[in-house]
Amino acid sequence: MVQEVQVPxxxxxxxxxxxxxxxxxxxxxxxxxxxxxGGIDALFKDDANVFTAGDxxxxxxxxNNTICTAPDVMVVFGRxxxxxxxxxxxxxxxxAPQVVFEILSPSNTIKEMAKKQEFYNQYQVExxxxxxxxxxxxxxxxxxxxxxxxxxxxxxxxxxxxxVKFEISEGDLQIYRPDGERFSSYVExxxxxxxxxxxxxxAEALLEEERRRREVLEARxxxxxxxxxxx
Numbered sequence: 017m018v019q020e021v022q023v024p025x026x027x028x029x030x031x032x033x034x035x036x037x038x039x040x041x042x043x044x045x046x047x048x049x050x051x052x053x054g055g056i057d058a059l060f061k062d063d064a065n066v067f068t069a070g071d072x073x074x075x076x077x078x079x080n081n082t083i084c085t086a087p088d089v090m091v092v093f094g095r096x097x098x099x100x101x102x103x104x105x106x107x108x109x110x111x112a113p114q115v116v117f118e119i120l121s122p123s124n125t126i127k128e129m130a131k132k133q134e135f136y137n138q139y140q141v142e143x144x145x146x147x148x149x150x151x152x153x154x155x156x157x158x159x160x161x162x163x164x165x166x167x168x169x170x171x172x173x174x175x176x177x178x179x180v181k182f183e184i185s186e187g188d189l190q191i192y193r194p195d196g197e198r199f200s201s202y203v204e205x206x207x208x209x210x211x212x213x214x215x216x217x218x219a220e221a222l223l224e225e226e227r228r229r230r231e232v233l234e235a236r237x238x239x240x241x242x243x244x245x246x247x
Contacts, residue, residue: 031081032073033101039071041121044149045088048119048189053089055191055199056178067095069103074113076139078106085135089117093177112140115177120148133157137164143177147189154182154189 040046053070060066068091075084090103090113105112116136118129129146136144136157144157144164156167158176167173174181180199183190191199234244 029079029081031075031084031102031104035073035084035086037086040119041123045119045121048147048149049088049117051199052117052119052191055193056089056091056180059178059180059193065094065096067092067097069100072100073102074105075102076105076112078104085132087113087116087136088119091115091178114142115145115175116141116143117145117147120146120150122150133164143175145182149189152184152188154184156182 040049049070053068057068060068068089070089071086072090073084073086074090075081077083084102092103092108092111092113094111095108103113118132120129133144140159141164142159146155147153154170156170156173157164158167159165170182171184172181179194181192183192193199237244
């Protein structure tokens with residue numbers, strides 16, 4: 017008699033959607049995370065297969081929920097937009113984020129950031145940018161020959177994947193789109209929108225004033241027996 021051996025069921029592996037850490041330690045770090053993520057999202061708004069996220073846990077290896085990190089901003093070319101609780105790479109055509117950003121805060125340690133760089137190098141990130149808003153210091157690495165190598169001249173550097181250019185001016189980092197527009201905070205965007213609306217309103221008011229003057233002139237000409245259409 018053959019006895020069937022019962023294989024114990026393997027416990028389901030849970031991949032948490034949160035690491036219990038705050039998204040940012042201060043307002044400046046948060047503002048930069050939102051500005052960069054939003055700027056990239058807007059840049060590729062018409063491309064359905066560019067996914068961007070801020071502070072989203074990335075699990076690169078199926079079956080191991082201890083291997084993970086949450087880039088401040090990550091960009092994945094080749095994956096559809098949409099909401100996710102975490103980025104499980106094996107469910108995403110095994111595509112790793114090609115571009116990641118980290119914004120330093122006072123609580124970040126050298127050891128912590130070294131581990132992050134090692135993680136990004138091991139799991140095939142193509143471009144890694146690290147910005148310290150307190151020191152206004154930008155560093156970057158790009159993958160060459162399967163290794164992240166430091167970008168020697170980061171000022172004026174154009175991201176191969178994003179097409180954006182990095183500058184330091186007016187005492188802060190400036191990121192420019194390929195069309196020359198600068199990444200802006202939400203407040204800056206609202207102020208720009210308000211200014212554009214004010215200019216539009218002023219132009220409309222000038223046109224309305226010109227229309228009234230023309231009507232008055234035409235009325236006077238008709239009183240004089242002159243047809244304005246014949247002029």
